[in-house]
Each structure stands twice: as C-alpha cells, then as structure tokens.
Amino acid sequence: MTELTDFYQKISDFCGEIELCFGESMAKHTSFRIGGNAEVMAFPKTPEELARLLKMSALLDMKFAILGAGTNVLAPDEGIRGLVICLKDCLGGMEQLAEGRIRVMAGVTMTRAAVFASNLGLGGMEFAHGIPGTVGGGVYMNAGAYGGELCQIIESVDVMDYQGNIRRLSCEEMGFSYRHSRLEEEPGIVIGAVFRLTPKPVEEIKSRMKELQGKRAASQPLELPSAGSAFKRPVGGFAAALIDQAGLKGYQVGGAAISTKHAGFAVNMGGATAADVKALLQQVSDKVFQHSGIRIEPEVRIW
Numbered sequence: 446m447t448e449l450t451d452f453y454q455k456i457s458d459f460c461g462e463i464e465l466c467f468g469e470s471m472a473k474h475t476s477f478r479i480g481g482n483a484e485v486m487a488f489p490k491t492p493e494e495l496a497r498l499l500k501m502s503a504l505l506d507m508k509f510a511i512l513g514a515g516t517n518v519l520a521p522d523e524g525i526r527g528l529v530i531c532l533k534d535c536l537g538g539m540e541q542l543a544e545g546r547i548r549v550m551a552g553v554t555m556t557r558a559a560v561f562a563s564n565l566g567l568g569g570m571e572f573a574h575g576i577p578g579t580v581g582g583g584v585y586m587n588a589g590a591y592g593g594e595l596c597q598i599i600e601s602v603d604v605m606d607y608q609g610n611i612r613r614l615s616c617e618e619m620g621f622s623y624r625h626s627r628l629e630e631e632p633g634i635v636i637g638a639v640f641r642l643t644p645k646p647v648e649e650i651k652s653r654m655k656e657l658q659g660k661r662a663a664s665q666p667l668e669l670p671s672a673g674s675a676f677k678r679p680v681g682g683f684a685a686a687l688i689d690q691a692g693l694k695g696y697q698v699g700g701a702a703i704s705t706k707h708a709g710f711a712v713n714m715g716g717a718t719a720a721d722v723k724a725l726l727q728q729v730s731d732k733v734f735q736h737s738g739i740r741i742e743p744e745v746r747i748w
C-alpha cells in the first residue's frame with residue numbers, strides 16, 4: 446500500500462459511517478460551477494459526526510474548510526488540499542418552538558426554512574426565501590435581501606468550536622453587521638439557529654415570497670452560474686450602479702463576465718476559471734475606483 450492510500454485508509458477508518466468522497470470536484474458544489482478537486486469531502490449528518498471530523502483533522506493535521514451550498518464561494522482552480530466539510534442537506538432538521546419561533550439546522554436551505562415558516566403561518570423570513578444558500582452560510586455572513594437581514598429575526602445561534610464544543614450565542618453576541626458576523630474573525634461553525642417570527646396569514650406570506658421571487662427573476666441573471674452579488678455595498682453608493690456607470694456591463698475576462706442583465710453579478714459564461722473571476726473582480730474594482738473614486742470589495746468568499 447502506498448503512503449497516500451494508507452493515509453486515505455486512515456481517514457476512512459476514523460470516519461466510520463460518515464459519508465466521504467475523495468477527489469470530489471468543487472465545481473459540483475459551488476453555484477459558480479468553478480473549482481478543482483477537494484482532496485477529501487465529508488458530509489456529516491449530525492453534530493456528533495461533525496465533531497468527529499474536527500477531531501480527525503486535528504489528529505491527522507489536515508486543514509479543513511466549511512462549505513454550505515457553495516453559493517458565495519469561489520473555489521481555486523488547483524483544488525483544495527485537506528478536508529472540505531459540506532453541510533448542505535446534511536446537518537438537517539427543523540422544528541417549531543413556542544411563541545412563534547422555529548429552530549433550523551445549518552444545512553437546511555433558506556428557501557426550505559422560509560417555506561417551513563410560511564406553512565406555520567409565521568412571517569418575517571419572506572426576504573430569505575430566494576437566497577439560495579444554507580442557514581449556516583446565511584448566518585455566517587448575515588445574508589439579506591429586500592430590506593431584510595437574518596440578524597433581524599435571529600434569537601440565538603448554536604456554534605461549534607474547533608474542539609467540538611457547542612455554545613449558544615445570542616443575536617447580540619453574534620456581532621452581526623452588514624454581511625458580517627463574529628465568526629469571520631473567530632473559529633466557529635454554525636450548527637443551527639432559532640428564529641423569532643411573527644404570526645401572519647399564510648396567504649400573505651406566500652404572496653410576498655412570490656412577489657420577491659418575481660423581482661429576482663426579472664432583475665437577476667438566474668440562468669447563468671454566479672455567486673449572487675459579486676461585490677459588497679460600498680459606503681456612499683451601490684456596487685451595481687457604480688459598475689454600470691463605469692460602462693462595465695458585459696465586461697469579460699476569459700469565461701467570466703459582468704452580467705448584462707444586472708451589473709452587480711459576475712457570471713460564468715461557460716468554462717470560466719477561478720483565475721478569470723479573480724482577474725475580473727480586480728479589474729472591475731480598479732476601473733470603478735478610477736471612474737468614481739469609490740473602492741468596491743468582493744462579497745464572494747475567495748478560497
């Protein structure tokens with residue numbers, strides 16, 4: 446047995462029942478449809494399985510990264526050495542709690558969570574219905590749309606540290622701000638969250654969700670792979686408007702381009718590489734700065 450297969454055997458033995466893939470394409474797991482292979486990808490179904498993976502990565506000195514639905518990640522062309530822990534559709538489960546609250550596990554998509562809430566006649570989550578990520582990814586970066594942000598409806602978040610211990614943080618303790626939480630500075634994995642919602646007629650909630658879905662379909666290039674808004678909203682303007690004013694709609698680098706439908710979106714026109722997207726974002730940021738004096742920074746997480 447070679448040294449490498451020996452190492453992978455060790456991983457399999459340690460993981461037992463946990464689902465694993467070796468050499469799994471990141472392009473399959475990111476909405477940009479870009480990225481080389483992850484050396485090992487694991488799909489934990491429970492917090493206990495997740496804690497076991499963290500223990501393994503420490504014991505075998507393997508780097509790890511957490512992936513939700515991959516809708517805000519640009520994965521590298523050369524692939525990822527080490528372990529990618531994918532939580533989408535893995536760490537699952539939702540339950541209704543007392544007083545208009547629901548608990549949702551991190552791997553559930555925000556769309557499913559919003560539909561679950563709407564079926565219970567609980568409003569407040571309508572804005573999140575069309576955000577294609579998981580609750581874990583959404584909490585990590587305080588996802589938001591159409592005037593709503595997750596921090597407006599979060600009561601508490603269960604966070605696992607890298608030793609596998611879980612603690613419950615209040616909304617205030619999560620240190621939320623625009624597209625940011627304290628987890629960006631401190632190690633921690635979102636396991637699940639409790640949302641505090643408001644009773645509302647089911648039809649009213651569903652009609653608002655449908656209205657917002659219609660707005661997205663009309664204004665966003667949903668037919669092309671992307672990671673949503675490519676840039677954060679800068680102080681003093683809107684990224685899409687600044688890009689448009691700089692004449693950059695349709696601007697292309699390799700297979701990556703600024704959408705002609707929505708200037709805030711970088712899209713994969715077919716065969717784009719991570720290098721294409723990175724160069725596109727850099728060039729667009731520079732050109733917008735030259736045009737407006739405002740520097741725009743990527744919202745998409747560049748791995």
Ligand SMILES: Cc1cc2nc3c(=O)[nH]c(=O)nc-3n(C[C@H](O)[C@H](O)[C@H](O)COP(=O)(O)OP(=O)(O)OC[C@H]3O[C@@H](n4cnc5c(N)ncnc54)[C@H](O)[C@@H]3O)c2cc1C
Nearest residue numbers: 513514515516517578579581582583588589590635672673
């Ligand atoms: C078509 C389209 C439209 C979009 N519209 C919006 C929008 O309206 N508003 C908006 O805010 N975003 C939008 N996005 C971006 C994206 O959907 C959100 O940022 C979403 O919150 C990302 O969730 P995810 O599960 O895909 O996270 P990923 O992309 O998988 O991960 C993003 C980051 O979160 C970290 N992470 C993921 N899960 C966890 C966890 N459980 N614990 C700790 N860290 C974690 C990852 O390590 C990574 O750094 C859009 C994207 C697309 C493709």
